[in-house]
Amino acid sequence: MSRILLIEDDHAVRVGLATALGRYGHDVVATATGEEGLRRHAQDAAELVVLDLMLPGIDGFEVCRRIRAAGTVPIVMLTARGDDIDVVSGLEAGADDYVVKPVEPRVVDARIRAVLRRAAPAAPGRTSAWGDLVIDRAAMTVTRAGRPVAMTPTELRLLLELSASPGQVLSRQQLLRTVWEHSYLGDSRLVDNGVQRLRAKIETDPSSPVYIQTVRGFGYRFGPV
Missing domain, CATH: 3.40.50.2300 (Response regulator)
Structure with a gap:
């Protein structure tokens, strides 16, 4: 309950x-x-x-x-x-x-x-590090420069989904289905806003992101450039 x-x-x-x-x-x-x-x-x-x-x-x-x-x-x-x-x-x-x-x-x-x-444990995985960003998929925790990053379940699930396949472009429709579980896939506002909030927490300069890049007209890709 x-x-x-x-x-x-x-x-x-x-x-x-x-x-x-x-x-x-x-x-x-x-x-x-x-x-x-x-x-x-x-x-x-x-x-x-x-x-x-x-x-x-x-x-x-x-x-x-x-x-x-x-x-x-x-x-x-x-x-x-x-x-x-x-x-x-x-x-x-x-x-x-x-x-x-x-x-x-x-x-x-x-x-x-x-x-x-989204707050439920992710599938068994590994601890991954990109620069000072560390994602522990088993513990469902994220640290940046050694400090914990507080995230909502949605933000965390979005980061886990994006970082599961570094370098792969994920469409907004894919992310709506896997993160938000939306059957109607026309509302990209959820994804764009989620990425914006996520960048504010993990990027040094959200206006010039390193970890989450926008692929115009399609979606997003994770992985430092």
């Missing part, structure tokens, strides 16, 4: 989604405001946060930024629109995935389980 913090101001949506997720086997704490959600998360950190973006008071974008600044708990955001500006802003604030309302609870449950699977 996973502990889920649901932050949603719409009463009907909050109650309906909390009830359904409980039936799917999750232990759900539901709150109506960003302030209350932050307080409950500080008291008893959830394993995953389902967060509505359009909240009264502190909005979902700010809640997302504060939760992300405090740790690496996965965040699935709920947005009432599929507009690029909302989705991109939410991803830039630190969300790992998103769903557009109205949405069936089974879809939210599927996204929750997909995100949580």
Whole structure:
């Protein structure tokens, strides 16, 4: 059973989604405001946060930024629109995935389980080092210049996927399928934002990346040039 913090101001949506997720086997704490959600998360950190973006008071974008600044708990955001500006802003604030309302609870449950699977141990592997970047695939840890690099499950899974085949170009569609487990492969925003956040953590100069290179029109390649 996973502990889920649901932050949603719409009463009907909050109650309906909390009830359904409980039936799917999750232990759900539901709150109506960003302030209350932050307080409950500080008291008893959830394993995953389902967060509505359009909240009264502190909005979902700010809640997302504060939760992300405090740790690496996965965040699935709920947005009432599929507009690029909302989705991109939410991803830039630190969300790992998103769903557009109205949405069936089974879809939210599927996204929750997909995100949580990213935190599961990777297949047996090896410790690999590229310069001062060290990836321990068995321990699921990353260090840079001898210091641990804190990563969300999505960021770590993306790095593990890219670094599994150094020099090989992986398309955005491949990464969406293997990292995010998305059946709809048209949303490259998840991949591009994930790479952007990953570069900010492992690159000396994210604007001139050494470890993760963009292959224009196709995808990304891992390996120092």
